[in-house]
Structures are given as structure tokens and as C-alpha cells.
Amino acid sequence: MTLEPIALGNGVSITWPVALSPMAGVSDAVFRGLCRDHDCGYATTEFARDRAVLMGVPDQVALCDVRTDTRPVGVQLFGASPDELRRAAALVMERWAPDALDINMGCPAPKVTSGQGGSSLLRDPGLATAIVDAVAREIAPAPVTVKIRVGWDDAHKAAGAAVDVARRVVDVGAQLVTVHGRTRTQRYEGYADWDVISQVAAALSVPVVGNGDITTPEEAAHRLRTSGCRGISIGRGARGRPWVFKQIRTYIEEGVQLPDPPATERVQLGLEHIRRQRAYERMLVDEDSRYKRKPEAERAQIADMRTLGRMLAHVMWYVWGVPGAAVARRALSKCRSGSELEDVLSDFAARPERYQDVHVPEHEAQALVAADACPE
Numbered sequence: 001m002t003l004e005p006i007a008l009g010n011g012v013s014i015t016w017p018v019a020l021s022p023m024a025g026v027s028d029a030v031f032r033g034l035c036r037d038h039d040c041g042y043a044t045t046e047f048a049r050d051r052a053v054l055m056g057v058p059d060q061v062a063l064c065d066v067r068t069d070t071r072p073v074g075v076q077l078f079g080a081s082p083d084e085l086r087r088a089a090a091l092v093m094e095r096w097a098p099d100a101l102d103i104n105m106g107c108p109a110p111k112v113t114s115g116q117g118g119s120s121l122l123r124d125p126g127l128a129t130a131i132v133d134a135v136a137r138e139i140a141p142a143p144v145t146v147k148i149r150v151g152w153d154d155a156h157k158a159a160g161a162a163v164d165v166a167r168r169v170v171d172v173g174a175q176l177v178t179v180h181g182r183t184r185t186q187r188y189e190g191y192a193d194w195d196v197i198s199q200v201a202a203a204l205s206v207p208v209v210g211n212g213d214i215t216t217p218e219e220a221a222h223r224l225r226t227s228g229c230r231g232i233s234i235g236r237g238a239r240g241r242p243w244v245f246k247q248i249r250t251y252i253e254e255g256v257q258l259p260d261p262p263a264t265e266r267v268q269l270g271l272e273h274i275r276r277q278r279a280y281e282r283m284l285v286d287e288d289s290r291y292k293r294k295p296e297a298e299r300a301q302i303a304d305m306r307t308l309g310r311m312l313a314h315v316m317w318y319v320w321g322v323p324g325a326a327v328a329r330r331a332l333s334k335c336r337s338g339s340e341l342e343d344v345l346s347d348f349a350a351r352p353e354r355y356q357d358v359h360v361p362e363h364e365a366q367a368l369v370a371a372d373a374c375p376e
């Protein structure tokens with residue numbers, strides 16, 4: 001099976017259209033980098049709020065920073081005002097120059113939908129269209145892409161909402177549409193409806209990327225073969241498993257099924273991730289005018305604390321399924337800095353036998369794994 005590259009405006013080419021999905025709190029710059037190193041062909045940032053970007057809120061502006069990304073890469077914004085989104089898009093393009101600007105029309109979180117953004121836009125195609133129109137005109141010839149769900153709820157889905165809104169946003173300039181096959185009501189429960197994703201792919205004149213529940217090379221190949229989508233996007237299936245992209249590529253291109261890396265390699269990858277994260281946080285702290293006058297040791301400490309915040313969930317995913325993981329997770333959950341996290345994971349790698357024989361009740365082990373839901 002061969003995958004055709006996806007060509008977008010401004011000369012942007014996604015040569016391997018197997019992408020990492022945007023995931024708030026997960027698909028940050030460092031994780032995107034790890035996935036790209038493992039044959040992920042495209043990535044989009046976690047979503048940033050248009051108004052906060054316009055106001056210069058440091059954390060939200062930082063979400064759009066794609067300086068260290070492998071290209072092409074997209075930045076995702078959410079909002080509900082065509083003018084604010086237009087201005088935020090212009091600012092992001094000027095400051096970070098991503099290859100594409102993605103508009104979120106899928107987030108189910110009430111804090112987003114109550115302001116008419118995210119998946120609320122599916123119920124207001126007029127506003128969705130006005131937003132894409134405004135952003136497309138503003139950043140042309142750079143491409144605008146859109147991420148939708150298959151509807152607000154089952155009735156909305158059955159009424160053809162996804163095809164309707166997708167057609168309308170394409171009419172005003174969206175160059176690629178990603179479809180997550182769940183309704184807003186489903187949030188992250190149940191299954192993605194690939195029949196509806198296929199209907200959208202068949203209805204549009206632009207490439208469609210299908211998304212939902214792909215975790216293995218076989219599922220990836222199956223969806224690409226049967227859905228009519230030009231590409232696929234993987235979210236939760238990549239957490240703690242950036243190598244899944246290499247497995248998918250090898251399977252699609254060579255028909256070879258690579259096994260999961262052995263436990264030792266997975267833990268080593270977790271350690272590599274922590275080190276990259278600390279270096280990245282250190283770069284951001286050193287650039288931040290708020291910390292300019294702080295002594296070196298204090299800046300290092302700030303970077304280390306931020307590393308903990310960013311990495312705790314990731315390391316829990318890396319040790320998933322590794323013998324002794326329940327005990328390791330308990331120790332990891334008590335860490336108070338990125339360095340401690342690295343020490344515990346290094347110890348787990350060096351002396352796994354110390355983690356084997358202690359019984360951790362299943363409910364306690366489960367509680368130590370970070371929650372799956374979209375932050376609300």
C-alpha cells in the first residue's frame with residue numbers, strides 16, 4: 001500500500017500523512033519531536049485560546065511555539081469570534097510561522113463550548129464558516145485546516161452535520177479537514193464512527209484525515225484502505241508509545257509487523273523524554289524576561305519543576321505494561337521535581353527487581369495513572 005503526500009497551499013507538503021493528534025497536556029513540543037523522530041509525518045500543537053494569544057498570556061503564546069518542530073507542523077487555535085481568531089492567527093503566523101493554522105471545532109469541554117467555541121461551532125455552521133473565511137483570507141497563501149467531530153449528538157450526526165459543516169468550511173477556504181469520529185456528547189467514550197468519517201471523505205474536494213481509536217499498525221492500514229481518507233491522525237494510541245508511528249510506517253510500506261520495543265527500551269525512552277523536556281523548559285526559562293534576574297540555580301529549579309508538571313503523565317504511560325510498573329508508578333507519583341522523576345525512572349531501569357515483589361492493589365495502581373479525559 002502506498003500513501004500519497006498531501007499538498008496544501010504555500011508549497012506545504014505532508015509527505016507521510018500519518019499524524020499525531022493535538023492533545024492538550026500531551027502533544028507538546030517535546031513529545032511532538034519524539035513522535036517525529038519515530039516516523040510521525042505531521043503534528044498539530046495543543047489548542048491555544050485566540051483571545052489569550054492576543055493578550056500575550058505567556059503560557060498560551062508558548063503553546064504556539066513551533067521553533068523546535070520538524071516541519072510541516074500546524075498550530076491549533078480555538079475561539080468563537082471571527083475577528084479575534086483572524087487576529088490571533090495573524091499574530092501566530094508572524095511570530096512562529098507554522099505551516100498551517102488549524103481551527104478547533106471538536107473540543108467537548110464546557111469551558112470551551114460555553115463560549116461557542118470548539119464543538120459548539122458544529123451547531124452554528126454560519127459562525128464556523130465566518131471564522132474559516134476570516135482566517136483563510138488573513139493568512140493566505142498559508143493554509144487553514146479544520147478539526148471537527150461527527151456532530152453534537154446522535155441526532156445531529158444522523159442529520160448529516162459533519163458533511164454539512166465540512167463542505168461549508170471548505171467552500172470558504174479550509175484546505176484539509178480532520179474528522180474525529182465521535183459526537184460531542186460522546187466526548188471520549190464509545191467508539192469513533194468511521195462510516196461518517198468516510199462520508200465526509202467522499203463528500204469533500206480536499207483531503208480528509210480520519211481520527212479515532214487507531215492504536216495499531218493493522219488498524220491504521222485498515223482505516224487508510226477503507227475510509228477514503230488521505231491520512232490518519234493518532235491521539236491516545238501514541239501516549240507513551242511514540243514508536244507506534246514507526247510500526248505503522250513499516251507495516252504500510254513493507255508489510256512487516258515490528259514488535260513493541262522491550263520494556264528496557266521503553267523505560268529508556270521515558271528517560272530520554274525527561275531529559276529533552278528539561279532542556280526545553282530550561283531554554284524557555286532562560287528566554288523569559290520574568291526570570292532574567294534570577295540566579296542560575298533558581299532558573300534551573302524552575303525548569304525542573306516545570307519538567308515535573310509536563311512529564312508526570314508521560315512517564316506513567318511509558319512504564320505501562322512494564323513488569324513492576326505498579327510499584328514504579330507509586331514511587332513516580334511521589335516525585336517533587338523532574339530530577340526526582342528521572343532518578344526514580346533510572347533506578348527502575350537499573351534495578352527492576354526491586355520493583356517486582358510488592359503487591360499494589362489494582363484500584364490503587366489504576367488511580368496512579370493520569371486520567372484520559374480532555375482537561376475541562
Ligand SMILES: Cc1cc2nc3c(=O)[nH]c(=O)nc-3n(C[C@H](O)[C@H](O)[C@H](O)COP(=O)(O)O)c2cc1C
Binds near residue numbers: 026373
Ligand atoms: C487529553 C486530550 C487532550 C486533547 N486535546 C485536544 C486539543 O487540544 N485539540 C483537539 O483538536 N483535540 C484534542 N483532543 C482530541 C484528540 O485530538 C483526538 O481527536 C481524540 O483523542 C480521538 O483520537 P484517538 O482515539 O486517537 O485518541 C484531545 C484528546 C485528549 C485525550
